[in-house]
Structures are given as structure tokens and as C-alpha cells.
Amino acid sequence: MGDADQHVVNRLLHEMRSGNSEAFSQLLPLVYDELHQMAGRQRRNWDGDETLDTTALVHEAYIRLVDHSGQKWESYPHFLAVAATAMRQILVDYAKRKHAGKRGGGMKRVPLFEIESTLNSSGSIDEARSAALIALDDSLRRLEEVDSRQSRIVECRFFGGMTIEDTATALGIAPITVRRGWTNAKSWLYQDLTKTLEDAL
Amino acid sequence: MSDLADKILDEAMTFEPQARTAYLEQSSEHDPALRDELLSRLQSAEAADEFFDRLSDLVFSSTFSDSDDEPPADEAQESVLTEGESILAHYRIVSLIGRGGMGTLYRARDERLNRDVALKFLPSGLSAERKARDRLLIEARAIAGLNHPNVCGIHEIAETPDGQMFLAMPLYDGITLKEKLRQSRLSIEESVSIAIQIARGLAAAHARGIVHRDVKPGNVMVSPDGTVRLLDFGLAIPIEGSLTNSASTRGTVVYMSPEQARGEPVDARSDLWSLGVVLYEMIAGTRPFHRGNPAPILDQIFHSDPEPLSKKGQEIPRALERIVEGLLQRDPARRFGSAAQLLESLERVLPSESGNSRVSRLMVLVAGTGAVVLVLLAFLSWPRQAETTLRPTDHSTTRNVAAYEHYVRSMDQPLIRTDSGARIALEHIQQAIALDSGYAAAYARLARLQIRIADGNDLEMSRRERLSVAEKAALKAVELDDSSGEAHAALGKVMKYTHRRPQAVAEMRRAIALEPSNNETRETLAELLVETGHPGEALLQARRSFELDSMSPTAISEVANALLASDRCDEALPKLAKLSSLRPTLNRAPLLASQCYAQKEMWPQAIAEMERIVPNGGPRADALLGYTLGRAGRDAEARKILDELTVRFRKLNDGAFYVALVYSGLGDRDHAIEWLDKSVDDLSFIADWMPGIIKDFSRDPRFSPIAHRLGIAVGTR
Numbered sequence: 001m002g003d004a005d006q007h008v009v010n011r012l013l014h015e016m017r018s019g020n021s022e023a024f025s026q027l028l029p030l031v032y033d034e035l036h037q038m039a040g041r042q043r044r045n046w047d048g049d050e051t052l053d054t055t056a057l058v059h060e061a062y063i064r065l066v067d068h069s070g071q072k073w074e075s076y077p078h079f080l081a082v083a084a085t086a087m088r089q090i091l092v093d094y095a096k097r098k099h100a101g102k103r104g105g106g107m108k109r110v111p112l113f114e115i116e117s118t119l120n121s122s123g124s125i126d127e128a129r130s131a132a133l134i135a136l137d138d139s140l141r142r143l144e145e146v147d148s149r150q151s152r153i154v155e156c157r158f159f160g161g162m163t164i165e166d167t168a169t170a171l172g173i174a175p176i177t178v179r180r181g182w183t184n185a186k187s188w189l190y191q192d193l194t195k196t197l198e199d200a201l
Numbered sequence: 202m203s204d205l206a207d208k209i210l211d212e213a214m215t216f217e218p219q220a221r222t223a224y225l226e227q228s229s230e231h232d233p234a235l236r237d238e239l240l241s242r243l244q245s246a247e248a249a250d251e252f253f254d255r256l257s258d259l260v261f262s263s264t265f266s267d268s269d270d271e272p273p274a275d276e277a278q279e280s281v282l283t284e285g286e287s288i289l290a291h292y293r294i295v296s297l298i299g300r301g302g303m304g305t306l307y308r309a310r311d312e313r314l315n316r317d318v319a320l321k322f323l324p325s326g327l328s329a330e331r332k333a334r335d336r337l338l339i340e341a342r343a344i345a346g347l348n349h350p351n352v353c354g355i356h357e358i359a360e361t362p363d364g365q366m367f368l369a370m371p372l373y374d375g376i377t378l379k380e381k382l383r384q385s386r387l388s389i390e391e392s393v394s395i396a397i398q399i400a401r402g403l404a405a406a407h408a409r410g411i412v413h414r415d416v417k418p419g420n421v422m423v424s425p426d427g428t429v430r431l432l433d434f435g436l437a438i439p440i441e442g443s444l445t446n447s448a449s450t451r452g453t454v455v456y457m458s459p460e461q462a463r464g465e466p467v468d469a470r471s472d473l474w475s476l477g478v479v480l481y482e483m484i485a486g487t488r489p490f491h492r493g494n495p496a497p498i499l500d501q502i503f504h505s506d507p508e509p510l511s512k513k514g515q516e517i518p519r520a521l522e523r524i525v526e527g528l529l530q531r532d533p534a535r536r537f538g539s540a541a542q543l544l545e546s547l548e549r550v551l552p553s554e555s556g557n558s559r560v561s562r563l564m565v566l567v568a569g570t571g572a573v574v575l576v577l578l579a580f581l582s583w584p585r586q587a588e589t590t591l592r593p594t595d596h597s598t599t600r601n602v603a604a605y606e607h608y609v610r611s612m613d614q615p616l617i618r619t620d621s622g623a624r625i626a627l628e629h630i631q632q633a634i635a636l637d638s639g640y641a642a643a644y645a646r647l648a649r650l651q652i653r654i655a656d657g658n659d660l661e662m663s664r665r666e667r668l669s670v671a672e673k674a675a676l677k678a679v680e681l682d683d684s685s686g687e688a689h690a691a692l693g694k695v696m697k698y699t700h701r702r703p704q705a706v707a708e709m710r711r712a713i714a715l716e717p718s719n720n721e722t723r724e725t726l727a728e729l730l731v732e733t734g735h736p737g738e739a740l741l742q743a744r745r746s747f748e749l750d751s752m753s754p755t756a757i758s759e760v761a762n763a764l765l766a767s768d769r770c771d772e773a774l775p776k777l778a779k780l781s782s783l784r785p786t787l788n789r790a791p792l793l794a795s796q797c798y799a800q801k802e803m804w805p806q807a808i809a810e811m812e813r814i815v816p817n818g819g820p821r822a823d824a825l826l827g828y829t830l831g832r833a834g835r836d837a838e839a840r841k842i843l844d845e846l847t848v849r850f851r852k853l854n855d856g857a858f859y860v861a862l863v864y865s866g867l868g869d870r871d872h873a874i875e876w877l878d879k880s881v882d883d884l885s886f887i888a889d890w891m892p893g894i895i896k897d898f899s900r901d902p903r904f905s906p907i908a909h910r911l912g913i914a915v916g917t918r
Contacts, residue, residue, distance in 0.1 A: 054261050058495045059454055063463060066496075080496075091260070132259050158257065161494030180211050183246050190249035194744045 013075035032086040081170035084160025092137045095130035139192045150185040219714050241738040248745045261494050321368045343411050344434045351402030353430045379418035392483035397547045398429035404540035407469040416475035417456040454495045459502050459531050470533040477528025485513040521550050607633035608643050620657040644678035645691040664855045664884045671695050686716025702733050702912035720746045724759045734914025736766035758789045766892035770797040788818045804833035824859035831866025858885040874903045881910045
């Protein structure tokens with residue numbers, strides 16, 4: 001991220017902290033682009049093939065964007081929350097591309113048990129991961145319609161790997177609300193995903 | 202969803218899993234409705250937790266993860282060598298050993314020197330990087346000259362004409378430390394012994410200026426004779442322009458030192474941090490940093506100290522704890538200065554430790570679950586899958602090989618399917634107990650076999666007598682090993698069969714807490730929940746069991762059973778059809794499907810399902826056929842079955858319930874109730890395969906007191 005961009009990011013983060021919800025949607029594309037470039041760079045650096053290393057991506061994003069100074073900065077949780085949403089988009093986009101390639105185009109809903117069976121068989125872990133990400137993303141969209149706050153909590157906790165406290169700060173709610181919301185959201189998603197699984201049976 | 206329930210559940214989730222149920226029960230002592238809600242929501246929350254852990258591992262495990270078992274995603278890209286193919290004139294490929302983060306491993310014959318070797322082909326991306334190659338060559342040469350017992354040697358490093366680099370290495374027997382940790386907890390002594398050997402290998406390498414850069418359990422090989430060897434020295438080479446894209450550090454960040462995770466230059470002290478993480482994991486049984494999403498792991502590595510080992514609930518020598526603290530210092534300057542220095546401290550923890558190939562005893566460790574693990578034990582205690590505590594002696598397993606053989610033979614599934622086979626199995630398990638009277642798993646097995654025999658045509662004892670023998674065995678199993686899931690599951694099963702269903706539910710929950718991956722226990726709990734009027738939670742449990750094993754026919758039928766009990770026959774039927782096509786010889790699918798059709802009064806279909814039951818389906822199948830025929834108006838055929846079942850009862854004093862079933866089908870309520878009453882005493886009442894019919898009975902007010910004695914629910918909540 002260039003200095004000018006960094007300046008914009010800092011200003012937007014400041015606005016986010018003071019409760020301007022517009023700031024989030026302006027920040028998201030910036031962070032998304034940055035992550036996207038990072039992912040592209042990593043792929044080229046390796047084999048030139050279409051392999052995304054999720055751990056390496058998060059690792060690099062964390063070091064370059066979040067912890068570059070080794071110090072936690074004031075806007076850290078707010079930034080993480082934006083990065084979490086961007087991370088979700090990157091991972092799901094990638095999974096869909098991968099999946100579409102495998103199936104000869106066209107998206108179909110992925111039954112969850114496929115994930116398990118792909119994992120159990122000798123199938124590639126990448127395929128299982130794509131299926132899992134797409135299923136989770138679908139389910140998360142349905143949760144968003146029911147309870148958008150819970151779906152944000154899932155984004156922060158799952159995709160951003162954020163702590164309860166950071167999530168609470170970023171979303172401007174109490175930690176206990178995050179904790180309960182996280183528990184309830186997981187139960188909801190689990191049941192929703194198992195329903196998908198059962199339907200596929 | 203009440204606020205109070207939310208609050209209690211929230212608190213319960215902060216406890217260790219084993220303590221949660223007790224906490225909920227204590228918090229809802231005087232409010233059964235609240236208690237039920239809480240228990241049900243706890244199950245759901247725990248299932249979801251576990252699911253998300255797996256999901257997070259899946260999403261954030263790398264394509265080239267720290268795995269020795271996961272194939273890389275771009276398999277197609279790597280050329281696969283075939284058996285018999287020659288490499289550089291003198292190597293001939295014998296077989297593929299595996300694919301992992303560091304490339305592809307083959308077993309090959311070195312025809313020049315007439316020996317078997319391992320050939321490791323490096324990932325093509327690495328082979329193509331000039332700088333990386335040069336460095337790899339230098340380091341491989343250094344390792345090749347090292348010749349240390351704790352370092353995996355290298356015969357040569359070479360490349361194929363098309364530019365693929367490979368290493369030729371000696372072939373070792375054994376498993377990686379990663380697999381070993383997955384199999385069981387290590388004792389303190391063994392952990393220290395392994396750490397000492399790793400430290401020796403590192404000290405030798407560091408002395409020659411070689412840094413490993415990727416010390417982790419997957420790179421530590423433990424041979425059957427107890428020798429520990431470090432693999433993949435110096436292969437974790439950073440690739441220009443990218444912070445994290447070094448060859449094998451792609452994958453987990455768990456073992457990375459803070460300086461390495463930041464992409465800064467590393468020295469020998471970075472290896473010591475990684476060894477600290479490995480040592481922590483061996484001692485505590487858990488990693489010092491979380492799993493899944495790497496962001497919180499990095500956050501912890503950079504900003505917070507791991508939970509002290511002394512809080513991990515077992516006796517850990519203070520000196521050892523200080524060593525781990527000394528290794529996990531974020532500032533390299535404050536860490537142990539060298540592997541040699543570390544070695545000195547480690548050796549002081551175990552003064553009797555004499556060297557890496559100490560005298561060890563080869564023994565067969567016999568796990569109660571039936572898995573035979575051949576291990577080399579230097580020490581007598583070897584806890585089985587203990588996650589939170591280290592048990593000094595383990596009565597679940599036996600060290601008597603003959604006893605174990607009898608135990609294994611008693612588990613032969615095809616054998617047990619017939620009544621005579623079940624008796625042979627019974628003899629085996631009795632022999633096992635005669636050889637080792639402290640063998641808890643064998644007592645649990647004995648209890649189950651007695652129940653199995655009671656379920657067939659038992660000519661020796663009445664059902665009640667048989668079940669009382671089973672109960673004694675199950676109690677003995679629990680007495681010998683209170684922490685054995687199998688023991689509690691066996692006791693729960695006895696309770697269920699003797700109409701103490703609330704106790705049975707409690708035992709099953711206990712068993713699941715001790716052994717969460719045991720599907721059979723979970724499915725029995727689901728059955729009990731249907732019987733006691735909680736089809737909702739039953740469905741959840743059954744689904745979870747399905748989640749854990751999507752190919753399990755019992756899991757599918759348990760889902761259907763719960764759906765049937767919830768009046769969701771339309772959803773149950775397609776699953777049962779699928780199950781029938783998967784496993785045509787299973788009686789349970791047609792039994793349940795028939796009840797679905799009976800509920801919808803579709804008699805031809807109901808009877809057609811019953812006709813799919815394989816001949817000799819036992820009295821249960823006969824009774825259900827009689828019931829269905831009766832309801833369909835085919836009275837003469839139903840009465841014929843009724844007569845057979847009545848004769849059977851007179852002869853064996855067993856099966857009053859089956860007689861009641863047919864009476865009920867014939868519409869003879871008075872006789873049905875009379876025989877149901879008898880079924881309480883002969884213990885033949887089994888509700889779990891026939892939720893549809895129990896609903897039928899429930900319409901008669903006279904059934905209420907009987908249901909109470911049976912411990913089952915009338916109607917569902």
C-alpha cells in the first residue's frame with residue numbers, strides 16, 4: 001500500500017471509529033484490492049498455477065497490513081473487520097473459480113457431505129475446501145437475512161480470526177453480545193448446513 | 202429461547218466440555234423444562250463448535266500444508282513416476298510412498314549399490330528457482346557430510362535431465378512424531394527423550410552452520426527402536442520477493458518463531474523456538490497456539506505468552522516447565538543460546554536417561570477400541586487417548602496378548618449376527634477376562650454380548666436373568682475404569698434394556714463426553730431420546746453422527762427414526778429408500794418405512810416394505826409384520842403370526858411385547874394392553890425401532906401407567 005493510500009485508509013478508519021458506516025464500504029475495495037494483489041503475487045511466485053495457499057495469504061496479509069510495526073495500533077480491530085470481509089470475498093471467489101473449472105462451468109449448490117467424503121477419499125483437499133467455502137458462504141447469506149449482526153460476527157471471528165474483544169470493538173457492541181452471538185450463529189449455520197446435507201441424502 | 206437459558210449456556214460454554222453438563226444440571230435443578238432446553242441447546246452448541254473447528258482447519262490448512270498425508274492440490278502438474286521407471290541409470294522406482302509439502306517421495310532401488318533408498322523429488326517451483334537451488338545444494342552437501350544418528354542422512358542430491366531436483370536418502374522404518382501424537386499422549390519421560398534427540402541433531406547441524414528452519418512433528422521420524430531423526434533439513438528456503446512463500450513453511454505457522462513469521466532473517470535460535478513448541482505439544486497434549494485461522498495464531502506468537510504448562514492439569518517437573526519457557530522467549534536474545542546448552546538442561550531433567558537407543562521393551566499395546574498399536578515403550582505407562590489427564594495405569598487396555606486376541610475375536614461382526622456365533626464370541630470374551638481380570642474393555646464387551654444374546658432366541662436364561670448378568674459386567678467395567686467411554690456406554694445400554702431410561706440417557710451422555718467420536722454411542726442416545734420424547738435432540742444427535750460418518754447406515758436410519766418420531770414421514774421415506782438400496786440386507790430400513798406407510802394408512806406399501814425383510818428377521822420383524830397385516834385387514838395371516846409368538850413366549854418367557862404388537866394391529870385393545878403390561882416384566886418392550894407404533898398405543902389412556910413404568914414418554918413434547 002502506497003503512502004497516499006495509507007493516508008486514505010487511516011482517514012477512513014478514523015471515520016469508522018467515530019461511527020460512519022459509509023467508511024466501511026469505501027475501505028472494503030481498497031483492502032480487497034490489496035489482498036487480491038497479494039494472492040496473485042503468491043501464486044506467480046510459486047508455480048504459476050492456480051493454487052491459493054490460504055495460510056500463506058492470511059499470514060502475509062497479517063504481517064504486511066496489520067502487524068507491520070509489531071505494535072497494535074488504535075484502529076487495529078476496525079481494520080481487521082474490513083480485512084475479514086475482504087478475506088471472505090477473496091476466498092469464496094477463488095473457491096468458485098476453482099469449482100467452476102472442475103465442473104466445467106456453472107455453479108451448483110454443494111452438498112456438505114461431499115466435503116466430508118472428499119476429505120475421506122483421496123480427493124484433493126483443495127476441492128474439499130472450495131466446496132466448504134461455497135457452502136458456508138451460501139449459508140452465511142441466509143443468516144444475514146435473518147440476523148445481519150450475527151453474520152458480521154461470523155465474518156470477523158471465522159474469516160478474520162478476530163478475538164471476541166476485537167470483534168466487539170469493531171462492531172461497537174459488548175463482548176458478551178459477541179460471545180453469545182457467535183455461539184448462536186454457529187448453531188444456526190451448523191443446522192442450516194446439516195439441513196443442506198440432509199436434503200442431499 | 203429465554204434470557205436465563207442464554208446466560209447459563211453462555212457460562213457453561215466457558216467450562217471444559219466434561220464439566221458443562223453438570224453445570225447445566227446444577228443451574229436448572231428445580232426446573233425440568235429449563236434443564237431439557239439447556240441440555241438440548243448444549244448438544245447443539247457443542248456439535249456446532251466441533252464442526253466449525255474442522256471447517257476452520259479445512260479452510261486454513263494450506264494446500265502444501267504441514268502434512269505427510271495430504272496430497273498437494275496441483276497433483277496433475279507434477280509428473281508421476283511409475284513403477285520400474287529408471288532415474289539416472291542406477292535408480293529404479295519401486296513404489297510411491299507419499300506426497301506432501303516437500304514434494305513427492307518414492308521407494309526406489311539403487312541398482313549400483315544394491316540397496317533400497319527413498320527418493321524425494323522437490324516441488325517443481327522450487328527446482329526452478331535458481332537461488333533456492335544453489336542454496337539447497339550447499340546445505341544438502343553439508344548435511345550429507347554430517348552423518349549424525351539423529352539426522353536423516355542424504356546419499357546424494359541430483360537432478361534429472363529435465364531439471365527436476367531430487368534427494369536420495371536412506372529408507373527408515375517408523376512413523377512421524379505427528380502421527381505418534383495423533384495416536385496417543387506421550388509420557389513426560391518419552392517427551393523429554395524425544396526432545397533430547399532432536400536437540401542432539403540440531404546441535405550437530407548448528408555446529409556446521411546449518412539451520413533447519415522447519416522443526417515440527419511432521420519432520421521428526423521415530424523409528425521402532427526409539428531412535429529419533431530429523432528430516433528435511435534446510436529445505437525451508439525463502440523464495441525471493443515473498444514473505445511467506447518458502448518451500449515448506451507454506452502451511453502451518455504454529456511452529457514458526459516470531460522472527461521467522463515476520464520474514465526476518467533467522468538463525469539457530471529460531472529452531473530452538475520451534476523445538477519449544479514441539480516440546481510443549483508433547484507434554485501438554487495440545488499446541489501452545491490455537492489451530493485454524495493463522496491470524497490469531499500470529500497474534501499470539503507476537504503478543505502473548507502461551508498458557509503455562511503447570512495449568513495443563515498434570516504433574517510436570519518445574520525444571521521442564523522452565524526449559525519450555527526458556528525456549529518460547531519472543532526475543533531471541535533471551536532464549537536458550539544454543540542447542541548444546543538446551544541439551545545440558547534437558548539431560549538434567551532425566552538423570553537416568555542414558556542415550557538415544559536406551560534399552561526398550563517391545564510390546565503390544567492393546568487399545569480398548571480395537572486398534573492394535575505396536576509401539577516401543579521405554580516406560581510402563583502409556584495412556585490411551587487421554588486428553589486431559591495422564592493416567593498412571595490404564596485398565597481399559599491389556600498387556601496380555603492372549604487376552605487381547607480373545608477380545609478381538611469376540612468383536613467379529615459377521616459372527617455375532619447369528620445366535621450361535623454370539624455364543625462363540627461370548628466364550629472368547631470370557632476367556633479374555635479369565636486371562637486378565639482387570640481388563641475393563643473386555644467387561645464392557647461382555648455386557649454388550651449378553652445383551653445381544655438376550656435379543657435373540659435365548660434358550661439358557663430368561664431375559665431378566667441375562668440382563669442382570671450384563672449389568673454386573675458393565676458395572677465391573679465402570680469400576681475398573683471410570684474414564685472409559687465404552688464402559689459407560691455398556692452400562693447405559695443395560696439401563697435402557699431394563700427400562701431405566703433417564704439413567705441410560707445420563708450414562709450415554711457421559712460416554713459421549715469421554716469419547717465424542719463414538720457413533721454407536723451417539724446413535725443409542727438418539728434412540729433413547731426418541732423413546733423419552735425428545736425427537737428434536739434425537740434428530741440433532743443422529744445428524745451429528747451422520748456428519749462424523751456419512752457412510753454409516755445406522756446413522757442414516759437413526760435420522761429417519763427421529764424424523765418418524767417427529768411425524769415427518771415424508772422426509773424419512775426418501776432416506777429409507779436410499780438406505781434400502783445401499784444396504785438391502787438391513788432390516789431396519791423396511792421396518793421403519795413400513796411404519797411410515799402405516800401412519801399414512803397406505804397398507805399395500807406398508808406390507809410390501811415388510812416383505813423386503815430378509816427371512817429369519819427374528820421375532821421383532823415377525824411381530825411388526827403381524828401388526829401391519831392386522832391393520833391392513835388380513836386377519837388370518839396376522840393371527841397365524843400371533844399364535845407363533847404366543848407359543849414362543851410360553852416356551853422362552855420372552856416376547857410379550859411382540860404379542861401385544863400383533864393384538865394391537867388386530868384392533869384388540871384389551872389384549873394388547875394386557876400383554877404390554879406383561880412386557881414390562883419380561884423386559885421385552887423395545888421402543889426404539891417402532892416409534893410409529895408407540896404413538897398408536899399412546900391413544901389408549903390405560904397405556905399411561907405402563908409407559909410410566911417403562912420410563913418412556915407418551916406423546917412428544
